[in-house]
Structures are given as structure tokens and as C-alpha cells.
Amino acid sequence: MAIIGCVGSGLVGRSWAIVFARAGHQVRLWDSRPSADAVASLAATLEGLAREGAIPSLGDVASRISFADSLKQAVSGADYVQESISERVDAKRELLRDLDAILPPHTIVGSSTSSIPASAFMAGLACSARCLIVHPVNPPHLIPLVELCPSPETAPETVEQTSALMTALGQRPIMVAREVEGFILNRLQWALLSEAMHLVGEGYCTPEDVDAVVTHGLARRWAHLGPLAVGHLNAATGLEGYFDGLGEAITRVRDTLRTDYVPSEQTIARAHAALEARMPVSNLSDHAATRDRRILALNRLLQDFEQQG
């Protein structure tokens, strides 16, 4: 059992608190702008998870999360701190400087940033060797992937210890060897999204259809096998055979992809309107709740497969 400081009590910070608490750790959650909403939202999420049978005991998990009165109270004696404050480099720099002054000498600090390189706010501190980016997928209590991105000053032991912690929590850590815009997940996501917007923007297909290509096509395989593994199983001689056999076709497509495509405001508005017809913004939280229930059921299915081997 470890003591975990969670800084920032927005959607991501609260979800992280659940990840740590359900694994048995003591969580101290703090926000520079405390909100009654955060307390209520956390309780509602925990109740929803208990209803779905996704946490063993609502009372036990809830009792392990306390709201701290100050940053110092949240992180004193903490073994690990997860930072999930707003996505502004100046705010993150200031927080890291504050932490640097009060952290115990063994504490690791992970940042949830999705777009700021570690070297932009984790460098030149006494604790720099123990800082790294630990980027979750929203929401981390439902989606296991976590990207570990060290800065040039991060110690290898920090990466190893954080990787072991994440694995013990039931997350799936991956390593980003050196700094790159968008890390791995958002690069893959935006490569696909940018080409999708190109196809919609240039009138090759509708927004509904481009979404269906993923939900009713690509994701049926990707839920089980990554993009390289899909290729490996699609040729009698594995991935090398896949690239050999499809080489020409892949080249012709690759040369015409437009992942640099900047969608016009009209294109974004048209896609937004198509989504709005199915999932009105006035009701987004209901749709997000439906999404979360479905992800939970999918997680169970995939866990069963893993256990069957």
C-alpha cells in the first residue's frame, strides 16, 4: 500500500484517483480551485462502477480517497504524485517548482499532459531525475494504456519503477524512447482522424460512413490485434509477406494520403452537425456514460480472453 498524491481534480485527476484507490492505495486529491462538483462527480462515478460490479466495495474504495486542504498535505509522505492540472505549460512549470521544494527525496512525479514535452517543464529541478510524463487515455479507470515519456533528465530507475507501478495497477504502460509531438497514441489517432477529415472534406464519403468504417470494420480486428499484428495474420508468411504482397497498393495509397489536411470550418461544422443528430451536445454526458458502460463490458470480454490465453 502506497500513498499517492493526485494534483488536479478534473475528469482526468478524479479518474486517476479511482485507479490508485481501487488497487488499495491511499489517495490524497488536491486542486488549487477546490470544487463541490468534483466531490459529487467522484462519488457518482464510484457509484456507477459499483453498480456495474467494476469495483469490489464502494465503501472501501471511497474511503481510500481523501480531499487534501493544501498541496503540501496532498504530497507529504507520498510515494508517487500524479499531476493532472490544466494543460498550460506555465501552470505546470509553477507546480513542478512548488513540488520540488516540498517533495520527499524518493517521490516520483508523473504528469498527465497529452501535448507538452517533458523537457519544457520538468528540467532543471532538484527532482528532475524523478519526473516523467505518465499520459493516460481518457478515462484511465476504464482504458488501461499509459504512455511513459521521460525527459532527457529522467533517471532510468524512475521509468522502471513507474512502469512496475502502472502494471501493478492493471494499466498497460508503453515506453516512448525520446520526445516526439503527441507521443504515440495521439500521433496514431490524429493520423487516422486527419485522413478521415480529408475524405469527408473532399466529399469522398459522409461523416457517418467514415465513423462506420472504424466501428464496423477496422476496430473489429484492432480490439484484438494491433495494426502490425493484423498485417502479420493477413499474409501466409506474416508481416514481411504482407508488405511484399501489398507493397504496390500500399505505396499508391501512401503517396496520396493527406494527413496534413487542414479541415475547413465548414467541414468541421458539417461533421459536427451529423454527430449532433445522433448525439446532441445537450445530452453528451448520457452518451459518455453509455460509452463508459460499453468500454467496461469490452474490457471484461478482453480480460476473459487474456485469462484463457
Add this chain to the structure above:
Amino acid sequence: MAIIGCVGSGLVGRSWAIVFARAGHQVRLWDSRPSADAVASLAATLEGLAREGAIPSLGDVASRISFADSLKQAVSGADYVQESISERVDAKRELLRDLDAILPPHTIVGSSTSSIPASAFMAGLACSARCLIVHPVNPPHLIPLVELCPSPETAPETVEQTSALMTALGQRPIMVAREVEGFILNRLQWALLSEAMHLVGEGYCTPEDVDAVVTHGLARRWAHLGPLAVGHLNAATGLEGYFDGLGEAITRVRDTLRTDYVPSEQTIARAHAALEARMPVSNLSDHAATRDRRILALNRLLQDFEQQG
């Protein structure tokens, strides 16, 4: 009940035969090079589906598929012909010319090609107005998505009738409004795969980790929501808010994507070796069978959700 001619009895042709036969249609399967293997493989696939409870009656479905002795026998009186021969434009052109001479005047011809534009082999025939590409995802009896790509000569009624047929079969047709390399699915797939190979090739992450980003991250959402819908639910004001809020971060990533990246032979070999350690080529058919069982279970889960609304 319709009569369906399936031309080509490889993996894709056999899977199409199952799609039509399980929906109650009479299928006549023909191949220019008949093989005993095809008969045995079809029987084995049907038995596997019956074991999983994925077809109502093995005997009924099997009895609706017969192997024809000639192209003429396969397509005489057919309401619809699905072409799944080898992916060579000259072979497809020759087949279409042969079909043109013998088809009844109402028969629609769909081609399973994944990479040849319709205008390259479906133009200038008496039956051109009734020809279009009907591109499945492998294997179509497990993955519902189908891309309908007309040639400039395809009649609108042909597209409408084929769309209605595919929907009645339980497939999910999407429309590709005009010719484009790789249609929609392979463009999205290769946009993601090319960036994945870039990240592996330049040493940002391992082949295992890039696959995990999809299986343990992106696909957990994409199984339920397409890429545009994911964005819509990720901002309080929907897709427009998503692009507004992340605009700068998306731009920085978009400008550095390398979906034009040509992986070296060494990079492909390294990724192949990593996959080989988990899924040896000597055992690929077992891994493909596991994949197929898992897709079937995922389909059931997603169908349950759709029925719940």
C-alpha cells in the same frame, strides 16, 4: 430468396458464400481452378461457426452452397454475382468480359477488389451500369463493413439495390462517392499503419508497444465510436469544441506526421521478428482461428448493445 453466383473460391470467395447462404440465399460457387482444399476449408469454417452457435443450422446453410462446374452454370439465372478472383486487373477484365456475354439483363456484379479502381475493368461493357466494387473486410462473414464504389458508368439504382441487399444480409454498406486509391478503409488503415512504422523505424517505440497503443488504448473507444464521434464526446461542446480546444496541439502533430514513411527492410524484419515471437508463422492458422473466435464474441457484444439502443 435469391440466386447468388460467387466467382473465386479463395478465402474471400468462400466467406462471401457463407454470408449469402446464412441469410437464406442459394449460392453457386465457381473457381477457374477448382480445388479440393476449398471444399474442405468451407466445410471446416461452417463447422466452426456451428460450434460457436453463429449459424442456425449447419446442414441448412451448407446445403444452400453448391460448387458449379462452369462460370455459366454459376451465374445463369443469378440475381447477383460477387467476384473474388485474384487481384490482377487483366484477370478481372477478362472475367467481366466473359460475364458480359452470359449474364441475364438484371444481374448485378460486385467485385471484391481492394485496390483496383472500378473504371479500370468495369467500363465499356453492356453490363457496366450494373457493375460496382463491393469491397469486404476480411473475412466478410465476421466483419460487417462493405465499401460500395461505383465506376462512372454504374447506375444509381445498382448502388441502391446493392446497398439494400448488403443491409438485408446483415452487412454495413458505406458509399464511396468517387474513385480514390484504397477506398476509405485501407486509407484509414494505412494512414495509421504508416505512422506506426515511422515510430518503430525511427526508434520512438517498439513494435509490441505500438500494437498495444491500439489494442489497449484507441480500440477500446473505436469499437464503440468512430474517430469523429470520439472527438465529439471528448469536449463539452462536441466536435467543434474538440477542434477548437486541441487546435494547436493537433496542428503540431499533423505537421510532423510521417504517413509517407517508407519502412526499410530492416524495420519490417524487426517488426516481423517481434510478431513471430508471439505468433509464429508456422502456427498462423491457429492464431487466425483465435482472432476469428474473438471477433465473433465482440460482434455479439456490440449487437447486444445495438439492440438495447
